[in-house]
Amino acid sequence: MDNENNILEVRNLQVNFKTYAGDVKAIRNVSFDLRKGETLAIVGESGSGKSVTTRTIMGLNASNADIVSGSIMYKGQDLLKKSEQEMEGIRGQDIAEIFQDPMTSLDPTMKIGRQIAEPLMVHKGMKKDKAWAQALEMMKLVGITDAESRINDYPHQFSGGMRQRIVIAIALINYPEVLIADEPTTALDVTIQAQILNLMKELQDKISTSIIFITHDLGVVAGMADRVAVMYAGKIVEYGTVDEIFYNPKHPYTWGLLSSMPTLDSSGDELPSIPGTPPDLLDPPTGDAFAARNAYALKIDTEQEPPFFKVSDTHYAATWLLHPDAPQVTPPAQIVERQKKYAKMQQALAQAQQTTGPVEEEEEQQ
Amino acid sequence: MDYENAEKILEVKHLKQYFNVGKSDEVHAVDDISFDIYKGETFGLVGESGSGKTTTGRAIIHLYEPTSGEILFDGKNVDSFTSKQERRDFRQEMQMIFQDPYASLNPRMKVKDIVAEGIDINNLAKDDDDRTKQVEDLLETVGLNKDHSSRYPHEFSGGQRQRIGIARALAVKPKFVIADEPISALDVSIQAQVVNLMKKLQREQGLTYLFIAHDLSMVKYISDRIGVMHYGRMLEIADSDEIYAHPLHDYTKSLLSAVPVPDPEFERARQEIAYDGDQENDGKERHLVEIAPRHWVRAADDEIDMYTQRAHEASLIHD
Numbered sequence: 001m002d003n004e005n006n007i008l009e010v011r012n013l014q015v016n017f018k019t020y021a022g023d024v025k026a027i028r029n030v031s032f033d034l035r036k037g038e039t040l041a042i043v044g045e046s047g048s049g050k051s052v053t054t055r056t057i058m059g060l061n062a063s064n065a066d067i068v069s070g071s072i073m074y075k076g077q078d079l080l081k082k083s084e085q086e087m088e089g090i091r092g093q094d095i096a097e098i099f100q101d102p103m104t105s106l107d108p109t110m111k112i113g114r115q116i117a118e119p120l121m122v123h124k125g126m127k128k129d130k131a132w133a134q135a136l137e138m139m140k141l142v143g144i145t146d147a148e149s150r151i152n153d154y155p156h157q158f159s160g161g162m163r164q165r166i167v168i169a170i171a172l173i174n175y176p177e178v179l180i181a182d183e184p185t186t187a188l189d190v191t192i193q194a195q196i197l198n199l200m201k202e203l204q205d206k207i208s209t210s211i212i213f214i215t216h217d218l219g220v221v222a223g224m225a226d227r228v229a230v231m232y233a234g235k236i237v238e239y240g241t242v243d244e245i246f247y248n249p250k251h252p253y254t255w256g257l258l259s260s261m262p263t264l265d266s267s268g269d270e271l272p273s274i275p276g277t278p279p280d281l282l283d284p285p286t287g288d289a290f291a292a293r294n295a296y297a298l299k300i301d302t303e304q305e306p307p308f309f310k311v312s313d314t315h316y317a318a319t320w321l322l323h324p325d326a327p328q329v330t331p332p333a334q335i336v337e338r339q340k341k342y343a344k345m346q347q348a349l350a351q352a353q354q355t356t357g358p359v360e361e362e363e364e365q366q
Numbered sequence: 367m368d369y370e371n372a373e374k375i376l377e378v379k380h381l382k383q384y385f386n387v388g389k390s391d392e393v394h395a396v397d398d399i400s401f402d403i404y405k406g407e408t409f410g411l412v413g414e415s416g417s418g419k420t421t422t423g424r425a426i427i428h429l430y431e432p433t434s435g436e437i438l439f440d441g442k443n444v445d446s447f448t449s450k451q452e453r454r455d456f457r458q459e460m461q462m463i464f465q466d467p468y469a470s471l472n473p474r475m476k477v478k479d480i481v482a483e484g485i486d487i488n489n490l491a492k493d494d495d496d497r498t499k500q501v502e503d504l505l506e507t508v509g510l511n512k513d514h515s516s517r518y519p520h521e522f523s524g525g526q527r528q529r530i531g532i533a534r535a536l537a538v539k540p541k542f543v544i545a546d547e548p549i550s551a552l553d554v555s556i557q558a559q560v561v562n563l564m565k566k567l568q569r570e571q572g573l574t575y576l577f578i579a580h581d582l583s584m585v586k587y588i589s590d591r592i593g594v595m596h597y598g599r600m601l602e603i604a605d606s607d608e609i610y611a612h613p614l615h616d617y618t619k620s621l622l623s624a625v626p627v628p629d630p631e632f633e634r635a636r637q638e639i640a641y642d643g644d645q646e647n648d649g650k651e652r653h654l655v656e657i658a659p660r661h662w663v664r665a666a667d668d669e670i671d672m673y674t675q676r677a678h679e680a681s682l683i684h685d
Contacts, residue, residue, distance in 0.1 A: 045553040046524075160415070189414040189580060194638050196623040216554055219583075219626025223633035240629045260558035261628055262587035270565075271587060273558030277523050345631075 007180055007210050008034035008057070013070030013126050015056055020199035021068070025281050026052045028234040030070075034178065039204065039211040039300075041221040043257070044231035047278055050214045053231075054180045056080075057212075058097055059087040074178070093123040096176035101185040102163035106155040113139075113151035116169045123174055136233030138169045141206075142199060161192035168199065175207045182214045184195075197224060218261055222246055227314070233279050233289035249335060250309075251276030252296045259334040272332055288320070294319060296329050367590045369660065372404035375542055375574050376426065381435035383418070383425050394637075395421040397437070397598035400654065403542075408568065408575040410589030410606060412582055412621070418598040419578045423544045426576065427460055439457070439542070458488050461535035465547035467527035471519040477530055478515035481505070484538040504533040508563060525556035532563065546578045561588055582625045594618045597643065600654060604661040612680035614663045614673050617641050658682035671681050 005074065015027035025287075027049045034040050042050045055061050057072055057079065072079040074094070082090070091097075099105035107115060116138055117131035126134075132151070139147035142165040155163055162186075164184065171179060185193040197220065202213060213224055221228055222242065229239040230253065238251040249255055256274040276293040279285050285292065291301035298320050300306075309322035320326055330336065383396035396418040403409045411419045425432055428444045437444045439460065447453045461484075464470035471480055478501045482491070491497035502512035508529040519527055528548060535543055545564065549557040561584065567573060579585045585592060586606045593603045594617065602615040614618045620641035627633060646652075650666035657663045657670070658677040665673055677683045 045555060190582065190626075191414060191621060191641075192622040193626070197626075198638075215628060218554070218628035219633075222628050222630045223626055223636065246628065246630050257554060258628060260555050262583045262630070263627060271558040271562055273560070273562055274555035277525065277556070341631075 003033065005035045006033045007036050007074070007251040008212075009071075009073040010053070010057070011071045011073070012285075013072065014068040014341070015052055015054070015061070016068055016356075017062070017154050018064045018066055019261045019282075022282050025284055026065075026234055028281075028284065030231075030234070030236055030240065032229055032236060034210050034212060035227075037204075038226040039213055039224055041213045041215065041225035041228045042226060042231055043214075043216060043218060043221055045278055047215060047233075047281070048231040050231050051182055054097070054182055054212060054214060056179065057178075058091055059084070059096060060091075071362055078185070078210065084145070089123070091332070092119045092171075093174050094176055095178040095180065096171040096174065097180040097182065098164075098167055098171045098184045101187055102160055102167050103187070105167055106163060108155055110346065111152050112158070112166050115155075116166065119173050120172065130366055135169070135173065138173050139166075142166075142169045142172070143195075144169075159255060161188055161195065164188060164192075164196055165199070168196070168203070172203060172207065172209075176209055178212070179204075179209045180212045180214070183216070184213075185220065186217070193220070200224070218246075218258060232259070233284060234281055235289065235318070237290065237319070238315075238317040240311065240317075243342070243345070244312065244315040247338045248311070248315070249331075249338070250311055250315075250322055251290075251319045252294045252331075253290045254317075255331050255335045256293075258338070259332045272334070288318075298326060367404070367407050369404065370409070372464075374402045375405045376576075377402040377436075377438040378402070378422075378426065379436040380420070381425060382433040382438060383421050383430055383552040384433040387433065393544060394598050396425060399595070399598075399600040400435075401600060401603055403574060403576060405541075405574055406568075406572055408577055408588055410585040410592040411576060411578045411595060412580065412585050412592060413595035414580065414621075417595040418595075419595050420546055421598075422595070423462075423546050423576060423578050427462055427544055428456070454488065457542070458484070458538045459540055460542045460544070461538065461540040463528075463531050463535050463543060463545040463548045466551055467524050467531055468519075468551070470531055471527055473519055475524075476516055476518060477505070480519070480530060481515075481533045481537050484534065488538055490538065490671055500537070501533075503532075507536065507567070508533045509559075523556075524552050525559060528552060528560050529563065532567070533572075536567065540570075540573070542574045543577070544546065544576045544578070547580070549584065550579065550581060554627055557584065564588065582622065583627075594621065597646065599646070599664060601664045602662065603654065604658075608661060608682070612677075612682055614644070614657060614676050614680075617643075 011031050013027050013030045016023040016025055030053060044050050113132055113135050114134035120126045120131040120134055136147055136151055139151060144150060144162060144165055160336055185196050188196060215221060225242045227241050228245040229236045232253050238254050242262040245254060249258060259272040260274060264273055274293050279289050287303050288306055291297040300320050306318045306320045308316040308318050310316055321329060379400050381396055381399050385393045385395055411422060413419045421439055424430055426437055432445060444456060447456060462535060466583045470613060475521060482497055485491050485497055485500055491500055502517055505512055505514055510529055530591060549560050565588065568575060577585060577588055589606045591603065592606045592609050594601050596617050602609060602618045609618065613622055620639045623639040652664050652666045654662040655670055657664045657673045663673050
């Protein structure tokens with residue numbers, strides 16, 4: 001482990017999927033860390049590789065997946081070198097996942113009490129009575145009302161929001177160190193989504209788990225994440241703290257994502273959109289994969305892949321625009337606004353530091 | 367929108383749509399709602415799942431027999447068409463864009479046949495050449511090209527399929543288009559493309575939209591006016607800017623407070639407002655009341671003063 005604060009370190013991960021048409025290069029050299037107790041959001045469009053990344057961590061890839069290279073270090077051990085049997089001991093125990101669709105991720109023929117208690121019986125060898133008693137506690141914790149009588153109900157007797165609470169209860173029953181949440185609220189209404197997100201934050205404080213949060217909803221990211229990684233075409237193109245990504249983004253793809261989402265106070269005739277569609281990963285383009293859709297593309301983007309350029313100690317972006325020789329460009333209007341806000345925030349922070357001395361560690365992390 | 371001289375294209379009057387009537391599981395999916403849509407505007411319909419917004423859309427295009435109430439399209443009751451021709455004209459003038467671009471296109475039909483189906487049924491093409499030309503023009507209008515016409519749906523991405531769905535709806539030159547969650551199955555960057563396309567088509571062809579969605583920020587962006595539904599009832603109708611800036615009904619406030627905003631500072635300070643749905647079920651008689659100019663709120667007689675007070679505080683009324 002490079003850093004003792006890291007609970008998970010993914011290095012140079014490359015995953016291909018074998019198909020009749022050839023190898024689909026779904027993950028192309030992805031590296032990131034997950035720190036203890038933090039929420040790391042991975043954002044990107046469908047097909048950008050965010051779900052494949054987490055499925056590789058869980059060892060749940062389809063049989064045609066080929067892990068070409070890389071390592072996933074968890075507590076000093078490489079998960080990619082584990083046997084299927086060893087992974088079974090880790091999944092649901094150390095690393096658990098909340099799946100996207102609460103309608104299909106529960107067994108329709110099994111009482112929910114048994115589904116929640118199952119990880120305890122499997123991983124801890126707990127007896128049924130004790131496991132069910134703990135399942136009941138967990139149901140109360142995730143806010144399922146009237147838990148005593150509902151423990152014997154089947155999934156179809158619950159609403160979507162309640163089912164997602166059950167899925168969360170299953171994932172958390174063993175107090176996992178790492179929790180992967182793959183679009184946990186995409187299928188839910190906004191009011192229910194708000195409840196579930198609040199619940200996740202509360203539970204994270206209670207059992208101090210680290211969360212990898214996968215979503216395409218930047219609004220949710222803004223409220224949940226400590227750090228953000230933006231993925232495009234199987235690569236991470238920018239990562240930083242949530243403030244750095246939202247107020248001082250550097251990659252044109254991040255600019256596009258942020259401006260194509262209307263905020264409640266945006267108006268005007270044309271919504272900024274990213275033209276075109278993501279590239280075909282059967283045959284990824286040379287150079288920067290985003291170049292074809294990028295209004296700010298430089299000549300070098302089509303020839304050579306940009307390395308990560310450092311913006312701050314915590315903020316890196318893979319775009320040639322950050323190269324010292326690159327021309328100065330003006331980002332879209334909405335991004336300029338965000339950067340102004342960032343400058344103001346930095347200023348306020350500097351002033352606060354001058355008057356009250358250094359900001360305490362805790363505050364900085366938030 | 368200039369509402370002073372605007373003409374109504376659709377009037378929904380006391381629409382009730384019940385299912386399983388008389389059985390123990392009777393559902394009041396839409397329970398006595400009334401609203402109008404004006405020519406050339408986009409009317410957004412928002413609400414949570416189960417609020418009845420989709421049922422309302424389907425009842426308007428007459429996929430159901432309404433339990434009671436009237437739907438007038440261009441002044442004519444859609445429930446009382448007598449001749450086949452009248453019904454055919456109605457189907458031509460009102461079209462629908464569906465939510466799921468994967469399920470709503472027949473996988474065994476070529477794109478040109480999907481798009482031309484309405485043209486064929488309504489005999490809108492003089493001959494085969496004309497039909498081909500119309501299809502190619504339509505594909506071009508929605509940002510595809512004519513080479514796409516002989517392909518099958520599976521060869522397209524989600525965004526492209528939704529464009530095909532839009533081309534199909536436009537093929538019969540409708541006046542009124544119901545778009546039921548047309549972008550919720552698409553990626554963020556593609557959503558913006560489709561919304562821009564819909565806006566462009568509206569400008570060029572003078573279409574009227576009923577835009578049904580649960581993504582409140584997108585609905586606000588595309589709509590001129592918005593209606594908020596909850597438990598089959600219409601709770602508030604107002605101009606989209608106004609309803610977002612100054613919601614008067616508690617439910618609208620609660621719904622808006624739950625919308626995640628891509629701004630971390632805002633998110634850290636966010637306070638959700640809870641809404642107790644039971645307050646609607648106290649047995650009081652409620653109906654939509656125009657509290658401020660063109661701002662309607664569902665209220666009981668003794669609640670009107672409270673809402674008027676709120677409107678005053680928000681400076682929606684001055685006197």
